[in-house]
Amino acid sequence: MSKRKILITGRGSYVGTSFITWLQQWPDQYEVTELSVRGEDWKGHDFSKYDAVLHVAGIAHVSTDPKMEQQYYKVNRDLAIEVAEKAKKEDVKQFIFTSSIIVYGDSSHINKKRVIDRSTIPQPSNFYGNSKLQAEEGITLLESDDFKVVIIRPPMIYGKGSKGNYPRLASFARKLPVFPDIENERSMLHIDNLCEFIRLIISNNEHGLFFPQNTEYVKTAEMVRLISVVYEKNIRFTKAFNPLLRFIGDYVGTINKAFGNLVYEQSMSNYKDNYRVRDLKESIEETEAEKL
Template identity: 80%
Template structure:
């Protein structure tokens, strides 16, 4: 069997770098090339030799700076569609686009549950989410029998070297003697679970919109407890501050970021093959090792 040839557009990205590492387990099955799509040189690259393009280039973090808005649309939407158009023109068979749960808006308030199911309509609350959603729409229009489009809307991705909320939580878990014990639920996805999911999308030549997540929802406090245990810190959990924190949730965005609720209904994330190589506890273990 000949190797599947995969082009990752977006050099040095967290997902792309980890995916390359993940596929090293099957050296005879996959051949992966990474391509920078900054500037215009990428347009000269021959896409026709690849079976799959995995597009991971993009501005990843939410900014509220209005001067950044055009840049978000240019990179997250226009560039993604342009890469997909080139892939289709040059007869690539499958295009995989990494979008985000952020197309549904922010996580909910600390005092409210928010469950996304198959009937939930995307409603971005900022231009990051909107740029991702418009990219999805533009790319989906290109789909045909010969050009399969996979759109992945992962929740918060974490793992060794990840950016965003996880490293902040890990640092609290290592440093703080006590931490608030608040009941919340988040869908999250360990990077290895995502990499295995993408591999299965390629192996099974899939198309459609997908919502991979870990087997279990994550409670922020529980995550902090697991991280602190690994570092033998054993943080003390307390509910003493809960009334104050819940009150602050009405005014302070970071409270909802840390303790808000945002989950995919579990059934949306099922797939015919198991992609969840780590459960929560093991995933924290491999991340913090």
């Protein structure tokens, strides 16, 4: 059986780099090439030898500065569509675009449970989410019998080397003696579960819209507890701060980032093959292992 050839467009991304490492378990089945799509040189690269293109290039959700708006659209939308057009023109059979749960709006809240299901209409609340959604729409229009398009809308991704909220929580777990015990639920996705999902999507030559997530929803306090166990730290969990945090949550965005509620309805994330290779406890141990 010949190797499946995969091109990752976007050099050095967290998802792309992790995926390359993940596929090393099957050296006889996959051949991966990473390509920078900065500048114009990538346009001269021959795409015709690849079975699938995984597009991970993009500007992350790091700025709400209006001056950045055009750059977000240029990179997250226009570049993504341009890469997809080249892939289709050069007879690549499958194009995978990594979008985000953020297309539904940046609205997790400490006082409100929000459940996204298949009927939920995307309503981006900022130009990051809107640039991702417009990229999805432009790429989906290119789909044909010979060009399969996959859109993946993951929730918060975490794992070894990840950025964003998770490292912040891990830092709290290592340093704080007390942590708020608030009941909340978040959909999250460990990087190994995402990598296995992408591998299966490529192996099965899929097309369509997908919402991978961990098997279980995550409660922030439980995640902090699991991290503290790895470091053998004794954290006391208390509900004493809950009324204050719930009050502040109506005014302070960072409280909602830490303790908000935002989940995908569970059945949306089912797939015919098991991609959830790590449960929450294992994923925390895996993520924190090298830091000890």
